[in-house]
Amino acid sequence: MAEPFDVKSTLNLPQTAFAMKAKLTQKEPELLKKWKETGLYGRILRKHAADPTFVLHDGPPYANGTIHLGTAMNKILKDFIVKSRTMQGRLAPYVPGWDCHGLPIEIHVDKLLGDRKKDMSIIEIREECRAYALKYVDIQRSDFIRLGVFGEWDDPYLTMAPGYEAGVLRHLAAFFAAGNVFKGKRPVHWCPTCRTALAEAEIIYKDKTSPSIYVKFPMATDLGAKIPELRGRRASVIIWTTTPWTLPANLAIAFHPEHEYAAFESGEDVYIVAKTLVPKIAGMLGIRDPKILATILGRDLEGLKARHPWIDRDSLFVLADYVTLDDGTGCVHTAPGHGLEDYQTGRAYGLDIYAPVDDEGRFTPDVARYAGMSVFKANRLINDDMRRDGALLEEGEISHSYPHCWRCKNPVIFRATAQWFISMDEGGLRQRTLDEIRRVRWIPAWGEERMAGMMESRPDWCISRQRSWGVPIPAFACRACGEILANEATTLHVADIFAAEGSNAWFVRGAEDLLPSGTRCPKCGGTAFEKEHNILDVWFESGASHGILGHRPDLPWPADVYIEGHDQHRGWFNSSIVIGVEAKGASPYRTCITHGFILDAKGRAMSKSAGNVIEPRTIIAQNGAEILRLWTAMLNYKEDAPFGDEILQRVVEAYRKIRNTWRFLLGNLSDFNPDRDSVPASEMDGLDRWALAASAEVGAKVLRGYEEFEYHTVFHALYNFFTVDLSAFYLDILKDRMYCSGKASRLRRSGQTAMFRILKDTLRLMAPILPFTAEEAWEVMPAFRGKEQSVHLEAFPAIGGDVILGEAEKSEWRALIALRERVLKELESARERKTIGNSLEAQVTLRVPPADRPLLDKHRAGLASLFIVSAVVLADGEGEGVGIAVAKAPGGKCVRCWNYSTHVGTSVDHPNLCARCEAVVRDLGR
């Protein structure tokens, strides 16, 4: 006989507007719009106005191209930091920035302009660069906003803004004040055709045929003192080179300190080369069985000298680690003005950085015989002359990869030119920076070692570039005597002009107009000057970005945190700390965090040429930004992370689980008024108290994770809690109580109270990671006293309070949960035996040994619901452990709650209901 009404209508089934299907791609833009309209970001800052500050200073991405996954991850991590610190009660403003100057933009604009560039002024070209940079600032800005990153997007810092440019020069002035800036020579790639210096990005490597020659340098020092066997012999060192034209600039020969060198006989002559290369060289000279007269370690040759093959000059024997035995003779021709390693070695030995070659690649008058001759043409002649003099031992050709100019495609040369430097050791800058590095907190810890290693080995900082798109180095030359004028005062003066007019002023104004009035040459007293045309290395510009701090009370200097990819140990972290130390005497960051790179699904770096690049826009368009954020939270960002479809699907799965759990909580709270219906913890059902205690434990772990910037532990802790504790255990058990108990019964309200508190806590704990979903849920969550309009205006929950369980209670629950697992296994085998289907068809009999009796008696009433069965019978057992038996539950199935009960069929009014349901239905007046 059926009930005279629809039983289902008497149940309290879940109800919520929070959809199962997220439709993130639609929902996220709606929330962004709403946040913008309600001025959420400003409200957050105002709410925390009186709180202690926390400054994450943004490393400026380069304003060129669209963002890639790595950029997205970086911004998301920054947002985790800012949002979580905010919810921890800090005033944490976030000012994003962009790096706008520099070569890549200049090259792109160059290509865009093509031939038109010839007719344009430098100002016009710079305006094109500015427009180009602004375009990409806009594009990237909207991408970052789309990710849900909160910040001052309307007022970012741009390195090309006049105020910023002035700040850069003021930092430069600090180096002038310290006496650390000097002008020196340094080899750069130089295109003789285009008559310009080239950056690495403007070099293309192509195969080129070059001469390959072996040249002997006769000893100037008598080796007899060191090697008695060679007393009185005519000894020479043999070098190998592919650039004969650099021989006029030869000042040294480099040996490896650890390699063994040998002197072998060739008729009257004795030649010195690396011992292992003797057979090769001797064979080349036609000596069948070379006689080795003596050997000597490279380091013992240091300081000796050889004669230049034709110039009246000695060549110093120096030591260098980069000398290899793969090619040549192990004795390396060294011209400090024509090679980077040669340059470094030359500086180490105090040699002249000698490069007697002019802008067009011709020898200067300094070089006898070849003056005015193009260096490539001179190769032939030099070889001929040396052959005639007997200096050339062997001549051939070699095809090798050689740098060429990207524009004219001609081979380039390496040539020392005048450049501006910051000395790392003059004034102890390197050491002071190293000291500061020790004071910074590095995450991960190995960052310190890496950073210190780089700082120890970095050469003097070459800060000048022969380019247009950047901040000019304000240096002048006296027209009368050529004296260079650049110091703290002139730099600060130009900084003031830039602050008002921007760095274009350098190109618009005359030299005298850029100097304080009445400036005279300190050397000759002249009053006429000309401007130099160098711009600053962009790393100096971005490294000075901490200059935006310290001008607003909410943005003090130094920053609490810098966080970028680990490539920035050499880049931004490096230049920032050097500038911070010189200008402010300290590191501009207290904590420095690095993250890994994003690789493709196979673990390879993403690159356009490999065709494995995944655009964040694609992910967002298909899955929503929330998925990208969750992925970022799941991974241990300290390591490089693979990314691909399969991985993405897993993230989507995890998202669904979290979303559905929140949805279930919301669904069961539709009739719950927290302020009116909450049950005090002391009166709550035991299981609910357990759930709150578990939630508190997770909460503590999550807060620790945020504190330590460990977002994957945040995610794992919450996700585990959702799947294991809530979904598979607590909420599963709670269903019967929620659906079937009287709406306002104490038991149901107790469960609702726990669910509400868990929902409220987890939404807030998850808000920094899932700002959209947490907000969406927050909006539909029951209102309560003090509820903020947005979850992002809330603080993290205080953990603990009234729900911590004692150790005794905890171990009781551990025992019950362990017993439950065993019961579930027994139920499964009963299911396999077809004894039962649904677990509610079962009655479980526990044979309880005396030792376990107190525990089970205490929880007797809750056991059936704990196991989700219809009945539990306790019987006396023996020995160790509780025995478990499963049988078909007696009685009939209650059509309302599906529990089996002997009460079913006994009631006249409600013969299909169990006692509990009959009572509930009666209360409803049915």
Added chain:
RNA sequence: GGAGGCGUGCCAGAGUGGUCGAUUGGAGCCAACUUAUAAUUGGUAGCGAGUGCUGAUACCACCCGCCGCAGGUUCAAAUCCUGCCGCCUCCGCCA
């Protein structure tokens, strides 16, 4: 060439000296439910060698080895040390 990082089951990813052959999730297989329903729940489940059982290289039981490989420290190692191999990132780039 230099610096740094990483290597755990089919996959992802926990685990930093015993309670770990190893948490959790995904995929797989089996099942329940239709009251979170394009949802929820339970169970099962690594690889290799050996012994027993057997008609059987199947199932089951037992046992041994395996957390990149090889050693070492220790009463005890996925966890510490050394070497090797592999992968990745950054920097340099050759006279």
